[in-house]
Amino acid sequence: xxxxxxxxxxxxxxxxxTLLFTVRGDEGLEEVVLVRANxxxxxxxxxxxxxxxxxxxxxxxxxxxxxxxVCQKHAATFETGSGYCNFGPCEGSYLDAVEIxxxxxxxxxxxxxxxxxxxxxxxxxxxxxGSRIDFTGT
Numbered sequence: 001x002x003x004x005x006x007x008x009x010x011x012x013x014x015x016x017x018t019l020l021f022t023v024r025g026d027e028g029l030e031e032v033v034l035v036r037a038n039x040x041x042x043x044x045x046x047x048x049x050x051x052x053x054x055x056x057x058x059x060x061x062x063x064x065x066x067x068x069x070v071c072q073k074h075a076a077t078f079e080t081g082s083g084y085c086n087f088g089p090c091e092g093s094y095l096d097a098v099e100i101x102x103x104x105x106x107x108x109x110x111x112x113x114x115x116x117x118x119x120x121x122x123x124x125x126x127x128x129x130g131s132r133i134d135f136t137g138t
Contacts, residue, residue: 004115004116005108005109005115005116006106006107006116007021007034007100007106007107007108007109007116007119008021008106008107008119009105009107010041010102010105010106010107011105013034013035013036013041013107014036014061015036016064017035017061017062017063017064018033018035018057018061018062018064018069019033019034019035019061019119020032020033020046020057020061020119020120020121021033021116021117021118021119021120022117022118022119022120022121022122022123023098023109023114023115023116023117024115024117025113025114025115026113029117029122029123030045030046030114030122031045031046031047031055031057031121031122032044032045032046032098032109033046033056033057033062033069034100034107035062035064035069035080036080037067037079037080037081038067038081040081040102041100041102041107042080042081042083042097042100043097043098043099043100043109044056044069044078044083044095044096044098045095045096045098047096048071048073048074048076048090049076049078049090049093049094049095050071050073050074050088050090050093051073051074054071056069056071058121059120059121064080065077067079067080067081068080068086069095074088074089075087075088076088076089076090078094078095082094083095083097098114099111
């Protein structure tokens with residue numbers, strides 16, 4: 001695997017949260033989260049299926065509880081292994097997966113349309129307007 005696809009060492013992916021990174025594709029920058037699912041690591045685009053302008057990980061790790069990613073905007077829950085929404089307004093939908101591979105303890109993006117850009121957010125302003133109230137009351 002080459003350097004423009006290397007994301008991070010597997011040891012750096014938290015056991016109880018997510019790790020945010022940015023990829024560059026044909027459409028520009030996109031945010032992706034790595035999350036542990038049992039004995040593997042999976043990657044999903046960093047937005048909720050209910051409101052795609054809502055980030056799951058705002059930069060400090062998404063809430064992961066009982067093997068589920070939680071959208072803190074409206075409490076939708078997504079199974080970490082499959083991305084399936086089993087509760088909330090987008091129930092029945094799936095998070096958009098990004099293909100990754102782990103080789104010798106290192107995580108790589110293997111999807112042809114993407115190259116690793118950097119750890120952390122894209123730096124682009126996303127998120128809903130202040131008129132929406134989230135699950136935390138803000």
